[in-house]
Amino acid sequence: MTRLSTNHTIRLNNGSYPPSVDELIPANHLVRVVSRTIDEMDLTPLLRTYSKGGGASRFHPIMLFKVFVYGYMTRVYSSRMLAKAMRENVMFMWLSGGQRPDFRTLNMFRSSRLKAVMDEVFMATVKLLAAKGYVKLENYFVDGTKIESAANKYSFVWKRGIDTNERKLDEKLRAFIIEVDRVAQNENVEYGDRDLEEMGEQTTFTAEDVAELAAVLNERLSKLESQGAGEDVKKLKKDVKQVVSDFLPRKRKYEAQRAILGERNSFSKTDHDATFMRMKEDHFKNGQLKPGYNVQIGTENGFVLGYDIFPNPTDTRTLKPHLENMRYRFGKLPLRVIADAGYGSQENYAYLEKNNIDAIVKDGTFHRAGKRSWRKNPFNTEQWPYDAATDSYSCPEGRSLTYVRTVRRETDGGYAQDLRIYTSESCEGCSRRDRCTRSQGNRTIQRNEELRRLREKAHARLLSEDGKILRKRRAVEVETVFGQVKGNQAFRRFHLRGTRKVSVEWGLLMIGYNIKRTCLQV
Numbered sequence: 255m256t257r258l259s260t261n262h263t264i265r266l267n268n269g270s271y272p273p274s275v276d277e278l279i280p281a282n283h284l285v286r287v288v289s290r291t292i293d294e295m296d297l298t299p300l301l302r303t304y305s306k307g308g309g310a311s312r313f314h315p316i317m318l319f320k321v322f323v324y325g326y327m328t329r330v331y332s333s334r335m336l337a338k339a340m341r342e343n344v345m346f347m348w349l350s351g352g353q354r355p356d357f358r359t360l361n362m363f364r365s366s367r368l369k370a371v372m373d374e375v376f377m378a379t380v381k382l383l384a385a386k387g388y389v390k391l392e393n394y395f396v397d398g399t400k401i402e403s404a405a406n407k408y409s410f411v412w413k414r415g416i417d418t419n420e421r422k423l424d425e426k427l428r429a430f431i432i433e434v435d436r437v438a439q440n441e442n443v444e445y446g447d448r449d450l451e452e453m454g455e456q457t458t459f460t461a462e463d464v465a466e467l468a469a470v471l472n473e474r475l476s477k478l479e480s481q482g483a484g485e486d487v488k489k490l491k492k493d494v495k496q497v498v499s500d501f502l503p504r505k506r507k508y509e510a511q512r513a514i515l516g517e518r519n520s521f522s523k524t525d526h527d528a529t530f531m532r533m534k535e536d537h538f539k540n541g542q543l544k545p546g547y548n549v550q551i552g553t554e555n556g557f558v559l560g561y562d563i564f565p566n567p568t569d570t571r572t573l574k575p576h577l578e579n580m581r582y583r584f585g586k587l588p589l590r591v592i593a594d595a596g597y598g599s600q601e602n603y604a605y606l607e608k609n610n611i612d613a614i615v616k617d618g619t620f621h622r623a624g625k626r627s628w629r630k631n632p633f634n635t636e637q638w639p640y641d642a643a644t645d646s647y648s649c650p651e652g653r654s655l656t657y658v659r660t661v662r663r664e665t666d667g668g669y670a671q672d673l674r675i676y677t678s679e680s681c682e683g684c685s686r687r688d689r690c691t692r693s694q695g696n697r698t699i700q701r702n703e704e705l706r707r708l709r710e711k712a713h714a715r716l717l718s719e720d721g722k723i724l725r726k727r728r729a730v731e732v733e734t735v736f737g738q739v740k741g742n743q744a745f746r747r748f749h750l751r752g753t754r755k756v757s758v759e760w761g762l763l764m765i766g767y768n769i770k771r772t773c774l775q776v
């Protein structure tokens with residue numbers, strides 16, 4: 255039988271306990287790597303934020319920065335929890351040298367000092383990686399993920415809701431103005447320079463229009479009051495009240511909401527920068543609409559070189575601004591960009607070509623084009639033979655589709671595409687018509703020659719030996735970052751609100767990720 259000690263409390267060994275905090279931390283512990291790496295970084299931009307007056311800080315910004323980076327690496331995201339960790343956790347005590355800033359100090363540091371320079375601070379990490387030869391900005395792997403905002407889930411404002419409410423209000427306003435004008439004409443009242451009849455012909459109104467209406471009615475009210483017209487004054491007072499306390503605030507509210515909305519379809523009332531996006535919630539990829547941000551990152555050799563936070567849920571329109579930000583940060587663009595089909599658009603291909611970047615970027619047709627069923631389908635117009643001499647295509651029935659005109663269309667993002675339209679001279683009597691087209695008239699097809707050219711170029715690169723290797727690497731390069739952050743670190747929701755603050759949080763996560771990654775390079 256095992257003999258147990260009679261005393262279950264920890265015995266102290268004659269004054270040699272507790273040892274120094276430094277002794278408790280193994281030589282190769284992550285916290286030491288964090289501290290060492292941050293010491294190597296050029297954090298002048300962060301220190302500069304303290305040179306603008308405001309008195310001396312009790313706590314050194316580099317110490318606070320280390321605490322935040324280590325906190326975001328170890329799932330301690332809130333300022334209160336960090337403050338607690340600095341009192342109770344040996345690793346945090348070691349980092350802070352025993353100092354104990356309270357949560358307000360920590361919060362102020364993150365949402366004020368770091369917010370102002372996060373981009374530069376993140377760049378300091380990347381410069382350090384480049385100096386050590388870990389990254390060269392040659393192969394740049396891009397992908398995005400959606401992270402939920404800290405906003406209330408049910409705080410949505412939809413564009414179509416604003417449109418409907420505003421349309422109803424405009425109809426109400428128009429009826430109101432016509433009625434007020436009718437009464438005024440019956441009573442032979444003049445409104446001076448302001449013409450209500452003209453205003454009643456409008457179908458939409460701005461807040462300025464409604465404010466003017468209120469001024470006109472107030473003017474009329476003053477006149478009536480001076481004349482002592484009892485009943486009319488009562489009715490007009492009611493009208494003025496309706497304009498001032500109902501119509502005008504509602505109009506102002508809708509205008510303010512449209513200003514917040516910008517080009518988006520929705521926003522959250524409790525985090526104006528967050529947009530409602532469908533987020534994959536479970537393994538069956540069932541989505542749920544939640545307020546969130548589209549986080550775009552770019553990696554090379556497993557390190558995160560850049561990130562940006564976007565309000566739009568689709569990835570297609572994020573590539574150009576993301577790469578432009580990279581150009582601003584690095585002073586140059588990568589040699590190759592590797593991305594999935596979400597980024598394959600004419601606009602993106604054209605941008606990459608213009609900037610001499612090799613596009614290893616799929617589009618929606620890449621996998622389809624490899625399928626036998628697609629290639630063998632006689633009604634797949636992409637396969638129809640083209641005759642350059644007559645500028646015409648031949649259908650499976652051997653009839654010609656000749657060029658008719660070119661139309662210019664704009665994508666949602668405002669990018670102009672030229673489409674060449676070809677029409678069959680006659681589809682009459684065609685036995686295969688029901689399989690070829692649903693149109694009642696002759697068959698018409700569209701050709702976007704520029705997109706075809708760019709697409710073919712991209713497909714050739716994707717199918718090259720280098721292309722195949724890079725495509726395989728893409729899955730592990732970027733997805734690993736998202737897996738680490740969302741899975742292992744359980745970071746599925748931001749803790750702060752607003753793009754700039756959210757950007758600080760993501761920056762801390764990415765700095766932590768890069769530091770951890772350096773351990774694998776040793």
Ligand code: SF4
Pocket residue numbers: 649650651652653678680681682684685686687690691696697
């Ligand atoms: S419907 Fe017109 S274009 Fe299609 S196969 Fe028949 S003839 Fe050709």
